[in-house]
Amino acid sequence: MPTTTAAYRGLLHAYKAYLPLTDRTPLLTLHEGNTPLIHAPRLSDALGVTLHLKFEGLNPTGSFKDRGMVMAVAKAVEDGATSLICASTGNTSAAAAAYATRAGLRCVVLVPDGNIALGKLAQAVAYGAEIIAVRGNFDDALTLVRDIAATEPIALVNSVNPYRLEGQKTAAFEVVDQLGRAPDILALPVGNAGNISAYHKGFREYHTHGKISRLPRLWGVQAAGAAPLALGLSHVAQPETIATAIRIGNPASAHLAREAVRDTNGLFEAVTDDEILHAYRLLAREGVFCEPASATPVAGLLKLKAQGNLDAGQHVVAVLTGNGLKDPGTALKANAVEPLVVDATLSAVLSVIRG
Amino acid sequence: MPTTTAAYRGLLHAYKAYLPLTDRTPLLTLHEGNTPLIHAPRLSDALGVTLHLKFEGLNPTGSFKDRGMVMAVAKAVEDGATSLICASTGNTSAAAAAYATRAGLRCVVLVPDGNIALGKLAQAVAYGAEIIAVRGNFDDALTLVRDIAATEPIALVNSVNPYRLEGQKTAAFEVVDQLGRAPDILALPVGNAGNISAYHKGFREYHTHGKISRLPRLWGVQAAGAAPLALGLSHVAQPETIATAIRIGNPASAHLAREAVRDTNGLFEAVTDDEILHAYRLLAREGVFCEPASATPVAGLLKLKAQGNLDAGQHVVAVLTGNGLKDPGTALKANAVEPLVVDATLSAVLSVIRG
Numbered sequence: 001m002p003t004t005t006a007a008y009r010g011l012l013h014a015y016k017a018y019l020p021l022t023d024r025t026p027l028l029t030l031h032e033g034n035t036p037l038i039h040a041p042r043l044s045d046a047l048g049v050t051l052h053l054k055f056e057g058l059n060p061t062g063s064f065k066d067r068g069m070v071m072a073v074a075k076a077v078e079d080g081a082t083s084l085i086c087a088s089t090g091n092t093s094a095a096a097a098a099y100a101t102r103a104g105l106r107c108v109v110l111v112p113d114g115n116i117a118l119g120k121l122a123q124a125v126a127y128g129a130e131i132i133a134v135r136g137n138f139d140d141a142l143t144l145v146r147d148i149a150a151t152e153p154i155a156l157v158n159s160v161n162p163y164r165l166e167g168q169k170t171a172a173f174e175v176v177d178q179l180g181r182a183p184d185i186l187a188l189p190v191g192n193a194g195n196i197s198a199y200h201k202g203f204r205e206y207h208t209h210g211k212i213s214r215l216p217r218l219w220g221v222q223a224a225g226a227a228p229l230a231l232g233l234s235h236v237a238q239p240e241t242i243a244t245a246i247r248i249g250n251p252a253s254a255h256l257a258r259e260a261v262r263d264t265n266g267l268f269e270a271v272t273d274d275e276i277l278h279a280y281r282l283l284a285r286e287g288v289f290c291e292p293a294s295a296t297p298v299a300g301l302l303k304l305k306a307q308g309n310l311d312a313g314q315h316v317v318a319v320l321t322g323n324g325l326k327d328p329g330t331a332l333k334a335n336a337v338e339p340l341v342v343d344a345t346l347s348a349v350l351s352v353i354r355g
Numbered sequence: 356m357p358t359t360t361a362a363y364r365g366l367l368h369a370y371k372a373y374l375p376l377t378d379r380t381p382l383l384t385l386h387e388g389n390t391p392l393i394h395a396p397r398l399s400d401a402l403g404v405t406l407h408l409k410f411e412g413l414n415p416t417g418s419f420k421d422r423g424m425v426m427a428v429a430k431a432v433e434d435g436a437t438s439l440i441c442a443s444t445g446n447t448s449a450a451a452a453a454y455a456t457r458a459g460l461r462c463v464v465l466v467p468d469g470n471i472a473l474g475k476l477a478q479a480v481a482y483g484a485e486i487i488a489v490r491g492n493f494d495d496a497l498t499l500v501r502d503i504a505a506t507e508p509i510a511l512v513n514s515v516n517p518y519r520l521e522g523q524k525t526a527a528f529e530v531v532d533q534l535g536r537a538p539d540i541l542a543l544p545v546g547n548a549g550n551i552s553a554y555h556k557g558f559r560e561y562h563t564h565g566k567i568s569r570l571p572r573l574w575g576v577q578a579a580g581a582a583p584l585a586l587g588l589s590h591v592a593q594p595e596t597i598a599t600a601i602r603i604g605n606p607a608s609a610h611l612a613r614e615a616v617r618d619t620n621g622l623f624e625a626v627t628d629d630e631i632l633h634a635y636r637l638l639a640r641e642g643v644f645c646e647p648a649s650a651t652p653v654a655g656l657l658k659l660k661a662q663g664n665l666d667a668g669q670h671v672v673a674v675l676t677g678n679g680l681k682d683p684g685t686a687l688k689a690n691a692v693e694p695l696v697v698d699a700t701l702s703a704v705l706s707v708i709r710g
Binding site for chain 2: 008030031034036037038055058060061062083085098099101102108110111113118119121122123125126127128131132133134135136140141144147148152154178281284285286287288289323324325326328329331332334335337339340341342343344345346348349350352353
């Protein structure tokens with residue numbers, strides 16, 4: 001369990017007994033983890049349960065990816081790497097770039113050429129990563145970084161890096177430590193399926209160590225346009241959803257995710273973009289502004305509740321994986337606000353306020 | 356001092372002994388505060404001091420404003436308010452809207468019409484605030500909200516609200532609790548001058564209670580184009596700087612800020628936009644991505660060091676007031692990256708990587 005705030009020194013220190021550290025692993029940190037578990041009173045009422053939100057958007061680079069990346073980069077340093085590489089247009093590149101520069105390593109990010117929204121890469125650019133756009137799609141970029149890491153002295157930090165899962169599992173520890181017990185259900189977004197696998201691993205380890213007496217049911221929620229696990233498909237050829245962070249048709253950790261659900265008597269569910277945006281607005285009205293993808297577990301809970309498949313009185317945790325500031329455009333579109341323009345007089349403003 | 360992460364319940368709970376709470380004050384929280392104090396090894400070397408960064412960008416809405424706002428909104432609820440109002444185009448409106456919706460209050464935000472960057476208001480919009488644009492400038496909007504709050508049953512939460520300072524002073528407590536002592540110097544951005552006044556109040560109170568034996572010197576750093584305090588002027592008519600969060604020509608708390616500097620043997624300094632952007636890049640290379648305004652204290656420290664006015668070996672804390680995700684555009688402009696585009700072949704990518 002993390003010690004007092006006064007002494008908080010990051011995940012590798014807080015959970016060192018559970019992580020693959022050696023005497024030579026640097027205790028790298030940007031103070032990742034230690035994210036809030038926020039009670040959601042209105043959604044709790046609507047769902048008939050006690051709902052807490054694990055707000056991973058308050059990690060250093062704004063997403064849960066920092067947990068896995070701090071572990072992966074620390075091990076890369078231990079192994080003598082001087083460069084990192086990844087293929088990513090989003091949260092992974094931000095986390096990789098931040099921990100690379102913190103550790104004094106070079107960071108190369110491969111992205112598909114064409115419709116690169118450079119804004120999505122603003123963080124990686126700020127942290128000093130080198131961006132290379134390849135004339136191909138995302139899969140081409142991923143194949144290239146795997147090939148390069150196989151032959152060059154460059155550490156690959158995409159999700160195939162096994163240390164990512166090790167770091168990410170600490171979120172399960174924190175949920176238990178903060179709640180003082182295991183939740184009955186933990187619901188989370190599923191894209192590449194690494195995170196649900198990491199939570200499963202974390203809860204399993206806490207169970208083995210006697211920290212919890214049973215496992216939470218893992219409810220993995222996918223966007224309907226990118227839902228191979230929920231739909232029982234091997235993959236989806238053209239994934240599409242507003243929740244870009246989980247717009248993945250062929251999850252790398254699909255088999256681990258299926259095992260996580262089977263082992264915990266959990267489930268997969270799919271929700272539409274409209275359902276995601278509805279949950280996204282409800283979360284913001286609780287005072288928590290997350291990425292659209294982060295709203296999928298809450299959309300899933302609302303759907304399962306409506307179907308009569310959410311028993312009352314349970315302790316439920318929804319994992320909000322990223323910060324809403326990563327995607328302000330969706331906030332504006334989802335709320336469709338046109339500011340009223342009035343004269344700068346007391347009477348004009350008051351007439352608007354009084355309605 | 357905040358208790359363990361497991362039990363962290365927000366600022367009002369953590370520092371209740373130091374805050375103006377009554378039995379009727381709700382312990383409102385979005386888990387604000389408890390922000391990291393991050394060691395900056397490279398900047399420490401460059402400055403010849405031990406530098407820590409108090410990263411306020413990891414507050415719930417991404418800036419230090421949450422500290423003051425949770426206190427102001429809790430008191431508004433206690434006083435029976437059902438609506439809040441403020442004039443703001445930035446961090447204040449985000450914090451006001453978040454805590455208003457959390458507390459179940461209506462939130463009205465007045466902004467000047469004309470060049471409204473709606474993106475700046477994405478958070479307030481997401482949290483459900485009502486935006487009214489008035490045909491006038493920012494001062495007109497501020498005058499209107501003051502007039503409205505004077506006659507209507509609507510709580511004003513701009514910085515004239517005295518509870519804002521009470522909440523903000525908790526940042527000084529956290530710095531001491533986290534560092535285990537008072538720093539020798541605390542450097543921070545100065546715009547409207549509320550924050551430096553709040554730190555002064557906080558350190559004074561910890562001194563009175565015997566938590567620290569002497570006050571840190573307060574170094575307030577302004578952007579050169581908006582630096583009335585550093586330049587000894589009553590105000591600046593047309594403030595201009597890339598650091599929009601401190602682009603203020605007539606600081607509301609100027610007298611308190613002057614008193615804070617006088618009382619602590621501190622100083623005011625001004626830095627150019629180029630110096631701010633240089634510091635902003637150096638901070639990102641430490642792995643901390645902040646708002647441009649947040650880089651001003653580090654720019655000031657570098658300037659004072661170059662002038663021979665920063666004694667070696669001291670403990671220095673720089674306050675980074677906001678998250679870099681609030682302003683991704685500046686990250687892209689400040690780093691001027693044009694991604695290299697190459698064919699999706701191993702040889703093409705390797706030739707770039709090998710240089």
